[in-house]
Ligand SMILES: Nc1ncnc2c1ncn2[C@@H]1O[C@H](COP(=O)(O)OP(=O)(O)O)[C@@H](O)[C@H]1O
């Protein structure tokens with residue numbers, strides 16, 4: 001698992017990052033570097049700032065203090081940098097957020113055509129390839145509403161991959177799914193991890209974390225309170241709140 | 251033995267019987283309501299039928315059909331109107347094969363009255379042979395287009411371009427070109443009747459729809475100036491009746507336009523209708539925009555789509571489709587509101603009706619007939635619009651997402 005990681009290249013770097021919603025201090029000085037090819041699982045209590053953290057990586061949320069650098073590009077108010085980062089970072093949401101007025105194939109080929117300026121032919125080829133990869137090539141001409149939750153989330157993953165990102169973000173990708181559909185989505189994510197993709201995954205699927213993650217990061221009240229390999233975190237957590245939280249969810 | 255025919259009559263009568271039972275006599279209260287309303291409805295039906303067929307005199311309309319249709323448009327230039335109608339029905343025929351039934355139903359709505367007018371014998375319908383032949387020619391336009399579409403299906407994109415082009419050609423044909431002998435200029439002041447009503451409505455819709463979208467987007471802008479300007483515009487226009495706006499544009503527009511520019515009476519009426527309808531359209535579109543979840547914008551952003559692409563490709567299509575009924579409702583009221591231009595001296599369908607009744611002593615007691623006819627024409631078109639909107643809504647699957 002660790003062979004694919006390039007320890008010399010910090011593709012994501014947070015230096016003392018702070019964020020406020022009004023007076024509410026959501027991120028209280030986040031420091032973390034993530035290596036190229038690394039799979040990081042973020043967990044912690046609800047409201048601890050996990051979503052906010054992951055959304056600052058592609059600037060769906062703006063940070064107010066500190067420095068965020070993604071693949072050498074610093075996130076500032078500079079729109080060019082923001083565009084450049086968003087082209088390299090894919091994101092999968094808890095609620096899928098597929099475009100309901102477009103077919104599955106068009107959902108996937110839209111961004112490559114409009115942002116990367118690929119021809120329709122090329123974009124269609126890529127989207128069919130990706131649908132094959134996530135195991136639903138027979139659904140290309142359907143609309144999202146005609147698919148099951150698990151299938152929709154797999155389309156959402158394919159849609160992000162079509163932009164050929166270097167980093168994939170997942171914000172609780174299986175929380176909105178019926179239990180029997182969780183596995184099909186996690187399987188796709190596992191395959192992606194083993195292909196060498198850098199991934200930041202907010203999830204409470206601890207089986208997935210144990211099997212796939214290179215590192216686990218525990219958030220609490222806007223801080224990273226503990227981080228380490230799955231063995232360290234599961235067998236021998238140091239922080240009391242990590243212990244308490246794990247005992248509640250395991 | 252029961253013959254096949256008897257069996258089918260039997261099944262029809264039972265189904266009528268069932269319908270009546272379920273819909274009119276399903277509960278004691280329903281029985282009571284049916285018994286009270288039925289004689290009244292029956293009386294209304296019989297007496298209005300009697301009036302339409304026996305008592306009413308329709309020659310105010312049949313003798314003036316041309317004026318009701320096109321107003322004072324010069325008689326020597328009639329072929330131009332015929333050509334425009336021909337192009338339109340022809341395109342309808344060519345579009346027959348398009349997905350969904352919208353174009354098929356639209357064609358029927360237009361063809362059925364046309365063909366019935368041609369076929370009703372002169373003793374019952376006293377209109378000129380010339381007009382009948384024009385109607386026949388226009389119907390042929392449809393048939394030609396239909397045959398063409400059997401021969402070769404044109405793509406949606408080609409058809410969209412054709413329709414847009416035809417609008418421009420129609421306008422040039424109708425208006426003519428100054429100093430060009432073959433197409434002498436016909437001032438829009440001479441356009442009238444149904445032609446003017448259509449012209450006002452179609453141009454009004456084509457301008458107020460995009461205006462409404464821009465205003466609605468402007469109202470959501472982060473720039474305080476843009477937002478403020480849109481809010482003030484929308485709210486002040488909505489606070490004023492259309493009639494007032496019509497008078498205001500009549501007087502104010504010439505003052506605002508630079509020296510040498512002029513906008514004729516019809517142009518000024520269109521300006522008033524457009525800004526009035528645009529303000530209401532903006533509020534409908536705003537409702538649609540609010541109905542699109544933020545997750546859609548976030549997903550688009552995360553894929554690297556910029557604000558312009560996100561709005562045009564992701565947010566607007568969903569927003570508009572969520573408020574189709576409100577948008578079509580606005581189109582329908584715009585269509586009806588065109589009749590207010592009578593007040594600023596234009597002779598649309600209603601204006602012509604008024605002029606015919608008041609201008610001829612012989613028609614003075616056919617006032618009721620004239621207005622019933624105008625009402626029927628308006629009803630046919632507004633009903634068609636809401637009918638087509640329902641088809642579009644259903645084909646887009648609004649509500650089942
Ligand atoms: N747009 C927002 N405006 C104000 N408060 C917010 C906003 N988004 C999140 N919050 C608050 O920030 C805190 C952290 O939220 P979030 O990052 O979503 O937590 P998590 O994903 O760990 O559950 C929560 O208390 C939440 O209510």
Ligand SMILES: [Mg+2]
Nearest residue numbers: 050051052172
């Ligand atoms: Mg969250």
